[in-house]
Amino acid sequence: MVTITVNGVRREVQAPTDTPLLYVLRNDLELSGPQFGCGLAQCGACSVLLGGKEIRSCVTPLSAATSAEITTLEGLPARWAKQKGLAAADAEKTLHPVQQAWIEEQTPLCGFCQNGMMIKATELLESNATPTVAQIKAAFTTSGPSAHLCRCGSYTAIIEAVQRASTVMAKGGKA
Amino acid sequence: MNLRKNNARLISETNQVSATNQIPEENEVNVFGAALSRRNFVKAGGALFVGFGVLAADGVKNVAHAATTRNSLDATLPESWIEIHPDNTILIRTGKSDFGQSTAFTAYRQIVAEELNTTFEAVTTVVMGDTDRTPDGSGAFDFLGSGMPNIRKAAAYTYQALLDLAAQRLGVAKSDLSVKDGVVSAAGKRMSYGDLVKGQQLKLTIPVKGDLTSIMGLTVDGNPPLKPVSQYTVIGKSFKNSVTATKVAAKEQWAVDVRLPGMLHARMVHPKTLGSTLISAGAVDKTKFPNAQVIVKGNLVGVVAPTEWEAIRAAQQVAGATTWKDWKGLPGNARLFDYLKQDADWKSTPVTKSDKSNGDVPPAMAAAAKKLTVSYQLPYMKHAPMGPTMALADARKDGTVYIYTHNQNPQALRGEIAQMLSTSPDNVVVRIFSGPGHYGRSNGGNAGAEDEAVILSQAVGKPVRVQWMRPEDFQWSTQSPAALSDVEIGLDNNGKMIAYQIDHYMPAMQDDRPIGAVLAGLPTMPAPSEKGDFVANTRNDPSDPWVYDGVATLLEQGHGTYQVGQKSSPLAVGLRDHSMRTPGQFQQNFPRELAVSEAAALAGIDAIQFRIDHAKEARVIGVLKAVRDASGWETRTSPHPAAKSSGSTPGSAPGSTAGATPTATPSATLVRGQGVSVMFRSETYWACVAQIAVNPATGAIAVEQVTVAVDPGIVVNPLQLKRQVEGGTMMGVSIALYEELMFDESGVTTRDWRTYPVLKMADIPEVKVVLLNHPETGKYGGGSEAANALAAPAIAAAFFDATGKNARRLPLKPEYIQTLLKA
Numbered sequence: 002m003v004t005i006t007v008n009g010v011r012r013e014v015q016a017p018t019d020t021p022l023l024y025v026l027r028n029d030l031e032l033s034g035p036q037f038g039c040g041l042a043q044c045g046a047c048s049v050l051l052g053g054k055e056i057r058s059c060v061t062p063l064s065a066a067t068s069a070e071i072t073t074l075e076g077l078p079a080r081w082a083k084q085k086g087l088a089a090a091d092a093e094k095t096l097h098p099v100q101q102a103w104i105e106e107q108t109p110l111c112g113f114c115q116n117g118m119m120i121k122a123t124e125l126l127e128s129n130a131t132p133t134v135a136q137i138k139a140a141f142t143t144s145g146p147s148a149h150l151c152r153c154g155s156y157t158a159i160i161e162a163v164q165r166a167s168t169v170m171a172k173g174g175k176a
Numbered sequence: 177m178n179l180r181k182n183n184a185r186l187i188s189e190t191n192q193v194s195a196t197n198q199i200p201e202e203n204e205v206n207v208f209g210a211a212l213s214r215r216n217f218v219k220a221g222g223a224l225f226v227g228f229g230v231l232a233a234d235g236v237k238n239v240a241h242a243a244t245t246r247n248s249l250d251a252t253l254p255e256s257w258i259e260i261h262p263d264n265t266i267l268i269r270t271g272k273s274d275f276g277q278s279t280a281f282t283a284y285r286q287i288v289a290e291e292l293n294t295t296f297e298a299v300t301t302v303v304m305g306d307t308d309r310t311p312d313g314s315g316a317f318d319f320l321g322s323g324m325p326n327i328r329k330a331a332a333y334t335y336q337a338l339l340d341l342a343a344q345r346l347g348v349a350k351s352d353l354s355v356k357d358g359v360v361s362a363a364g365k366r367m368s369y370g371d372l373v374k375g376q377q378l379k380l381t382i383p384v385k386g387d388l389t390s391i392m393g394l395t396v397d398g399n400p401p402l403k404p405v406s407q408y409t410v411i412g413k414s415f416k417n418s419v420t421a422t423k424v425a426a427k428e429q430w431a432v433d434v435r436l437p438g439m440l441h442a443r444m445v446h447p448k449t450l451g452s453t454l455i456s457a458g459a460v461d462k463t464k465f466p467n468a469q470v471i472v473k474g475n476l477v478g479v480v481a482p483t484e485w486e487a488i489r490a491a492q493q494v495a496g497a498t499t500w501k502d503w504k505g506l507p508g509n510a511r512l513f514d515y516l517k518q519d520a521d522w523k524s525t526p527v528t529k530s531d532k533s534n535g536d537v538p539p540a541m542a543a544a545a546k547k548l549t550v551s552y553q554l555p556y557m558k559h560a561p562m563g564p565t566m567a568l569a570d571a572r573k574d575g576t577v578y579i580y581t582h583n584q585n586p587q588a589l590r591g592e593i594a595q596m597l598s599t600s601p602d603n604v605v606v607r608i609f610s611g612p613g614h615y616g617r618s619n620g621g622n623a624g625a626e627d628e629a630v631i632l633s634q635a636v637g638k639p640v641r642v643q644w645m646r647p648e649d650f651q652w653s654t655q656s657p658a659a660l661s662d663v664e665i666g667l668d669n670n671g672k673m674i675a676y677q678i679d680h681y682m683p684a685m686q687d688d689r690p691i692g693a694v695l696a697g698l699p700t701m702p703a704p705s706e707k708g709d710f711v712a713n714t715r716n717d718p719s720d721p722w723v724y725d726g727v728a729t730l731l732e733q734g735h736g737t738y739q740v741g742q743k744s745s746p747l748a749v750g751l752r753d754h755s756m757r758t759p760g761q762f763q764q765n766f767p768r769e770l771a772v773s774e775a776a777a778l779a780g781i782d783a784i785q786f787r788i789d790h791a792k793e794a795r796v797i798g799v800l801k802a803v804r805d806a807s808g809w810e811t812r813t814s815p816h817p818a819a820k821s822s823g824s825t826p827g828s829a830p831g832s833t834a835g836a837t838p839t840a841t842p843s844a845t846l847v848r849g850q851g852v853s854v855m856f857r858s859e860t861y862w863a864c865v866a867q868i869a870v871n872p873a874t875g876a877i878a879v880e881q882v883t884v885a886v887d888p889g890i891v892v893n894p895l896q897l898k899r900q901v902e903g904g905t906m907m908g909v910s911i912a913l914y915e916e917l918m919f920d921e922s923g924v925t926t927r928d929w930r931t932y933p934v935l936k937m938a939d940i941p942e943v944k945v946v947l948l949n950h951p952e953t954g955k956y957g958g959g960s961e962a963a964n965a966l967a968a969p970a971i972a973a974a975f976f977d978a979t980g981k982n983a984r985r986l987p988l989k990p991e992y993i994q995t996l997l998k999a
Contacts, residue, residue: 154906
């Protein structure tokens with residue numbers, strides 16, 4: 002048995018330790034944010050944060066995911082609430098500014114890749130609150146194991162959403 | 177507000193209450209050819225249900241049957257087009273599956289609200305795709321139905337029925353009623369739609385025609401009065417897509433999330449080649465995978481296990497122990513165009529000719545002062561959804577089959593599964609959930625995993641979830657067919673096109689045979705042939721409407737053939753093809769538009785002005801002028817005065833200099849160019865300008881800016897249309913620069929995102945979208961897929977402008993570009 006911490010909760014998992022984290026999150030913990038896109042760390046659809054850093058859950062064995070807290074798309078609102086010290090009642094009603102910006106900008110088309118896009122955006126904005134367009138492009142293209150791919154071509158909408166989220170986060174979350 | 181599936185609103189109350197001024201129970205009221213009747217009065221609830229009846233017309237023989245089975249909608253059931261509820265909420269149903277176009281959740285709600293004279297917000301529920309919960313079938317294409325989608329007519333009939341009801345209830349003539357925001361007023365009295373339906377169950381039966389499980393589904397018939405465009409208040413506004421919020425918040429149920437009790441996970445072991453038959457299937461190593469099981473049916477091999485990881489690993493082990501016959505029946509991508517030109521059979525399939533073809537080409541061409549004779553080539557490309565195909569099937573003991581998946585044409589899938597199992601469509605239900613964009617590959621009903629899941633589920637007697645892995649999604653799915661075109665253009669002394677001939681060659685584009693059924697040797701529709709129906713045919717129809725009506729002599733011909741390898745593969749598969757965004761028209765528009773740009777250069781006339789000079793339709797000229805103004809186009813001849821194919825002389829920078837540049841390249845070594853393209857598709861006019869930079873030393877191309885002008889007639893939702901055009905443009909840039917299926921003599925060698933690179937964020941152009949709203953046209957044209965086709969011919973023309981060299985095939989990879997530059 003392996004114990005991992007996912008979105009603030011310690012979870013005991015029976016799966017073999019070589020099971021990729023993605024299948025544990027999706028099948029054992031029934032989380033639906035991370036998606037199976039390639040199983041090869043080539044697209045980014047499966048991204049989660051491990052200790053605040055984006056990893057590809059499709060190639061990360063369960064045994065390598067015990068060292069730090071895992072945050073999935075489901076956990077972004079609570080992550081933001083904790084960072085901002087919001088009351089629990091408020092936190093439940095609040096999306097992460099990145100998620101809210103994705104809605105405001107109507108970023109997703111099919112949306113299958115957007116889990117990874119929002120995870121990457123969160124990682125970026127936590128380390129660089131006001132990224133330039135060039136820095137945003139670099140983050141989504143060269144900063145991880147592979148570029149984050151969007152087949153529908155929502156890249157412009159992603160950049161605009163990151164910029165919107167950046168503005169909101171810089172004001173402490175007030176839109 | 178639940179904007180997805182809401183099955184809690186089904187109304188079962190049937191107790192009668194007294195009422196006056198109601199639609200009489202016995203008599204039907206004729207509403208412009210639809211029939212309005214009251215089924216019952218009810219104590220609570222009540223609703224107006226809009227169902228359908230079947231017209232006795234040609235080609236509808238399957239409908240009467242399908243429409244009355246337990247798994248299809250019946251006008252007497254609440255599962256119908258539109259429901260008006262007593263609380264003034266409205267539910268709509270559509271057989272079309274929204275794959276990210278946003279249409280079902282924005283435009284359809286707007287259209288219904290508009291025709292019903294109510295608010296966008298009143299349409300609270302959209303039920304989409306499920307074969308037992310939606311009425312009309314058809315695929316995730318042409319959502320706006322060239323301006324007359326089914327849902328618009330259904331809403332228009334409903335509105336007239338509501339007016340009839342209101343006239344009765346208020347005791348006034350229909351013409352004396354006025355309606356605003358779902359409230360009917362007359363003579364000082366007011367009733368909401370909810371009030372009108374409260375306490376009764378009303379049924380409106382509207383006429384339809386067609387075949388529910390065919391690729392086109394049913395079409396609403398008749399001509400109900402439509403709301404005048406001048407009175408629109410909801411259409412034209414940028415409403416948000418309601419599904420975006422649930423997807424972003426991780427609250428959407430995707431097809432990949434669906435689980436059933438006792439479900440097994442499966443992975444397939446597909447044949448070694450596209451023509452390999454099975455010699456022997458490997459056995460599971462039970463010491464390592466005690467719960468896994470191999471299923472073999474014909475040449476179909478699958479491995480099931482209770483957990484996904486065991487299924488994956490056991491399938492890998494079984495694959496290693498499975499033996500297949502070898503097969504070499506493909507030309508390989510290096511020899512593809514030699515094969516298509518020299519070996520393919522273009523004679524068995526009749527040549528087709530476009531409607532606008534006119535005049536006698538040879539004498540007109542002989543009279544030309546200048547002639548352009550060129551050929552163009554397009555590679556096989558992949559739809560390449562972000563998620564590989566998957567489906568969960570539950571083949572039950574009572575003979576019914578439920579399929580939970582993500583599919584562009586659920587009713588067609590239902591028909592295909594019924595055919596495969598030699599059972600009635602009554603026994604098949606397809607439920608649809610969100611998933612990755614398919615870009616056309618499942619619009620004929622299947623993407624790969626659906627039928628395989630059914631076969632495995634039937635074999636093990638449990639629900640089975642088949643998920644393809646990334647390599648097999650590239651190697652065993654369909655592709656967008658390769659194509660080549662020969663063009664000849666004659667110019668007179670003034671540089672005017674006096675004769676134009678284009679001959680398009682393309683293997684059959686639409687193979688809807690489910691691959692698992694083919695491998696298992698189960699019944700399917702036939703492979704495409706010259707004898708097939710309008711879908712499964714090798715015919716290559718001219719599908720790129722001609723827009724240069726000033727050209728006196730025109731011949732556009734289509735030549736078709738079998739899919740490559742289809743006839744020699746012992747599996748009868750080979751390189752299966754399927755329509756991909758702007759199908760066929762992309763393969764025809766690329767050579768047409770690039771040839772017109774080359775002709776403009778030969779004539780010494782600016783490429784946009786040249787097009788305007790040959791166009792007659794005001795809207796064609798309108799999009800050209802709009803894109804010229806918005807893009808910073810330089811009106812001049814091509815190539816650019818500073819065009820270079822070698823050295824380091826800088827070109828001037830046309831338009832914006834923002835956007836991508838080839839990585840770490842000093843701007844001084846780049847040359848820049850501009851190109852244009854035009855298209856008419858699904859009642860929408862498009863023009864595109866691409867501005868690019870080329871590094872002659874490396875052959876790298878950076879697309880710096882793409883401007884697209886769109887005239888769809890009425891712009892239904894400006895924000896959603898803009899996002900669709902931006903996305904399509906990115907896919908177009910990706911197609912132009914990177915995308916090409918690689919294959920050898922046995923099968924597809926492309927296997928992942930490294931061997932099938934697509935556009936990455938660092939390499940995107942700045943995209944400008946110009947929306948031209950023309951309400952006076954009274955129609956709304958399609959807004960999504962055509963954007964994909966526009967960029968490539970504009971980029972290739974811009975390459976000539978920058979370098980003076982002609983790139984006549986895609987993709988424009990650096991190796992190809994370097995070859996051109998050195999030539």
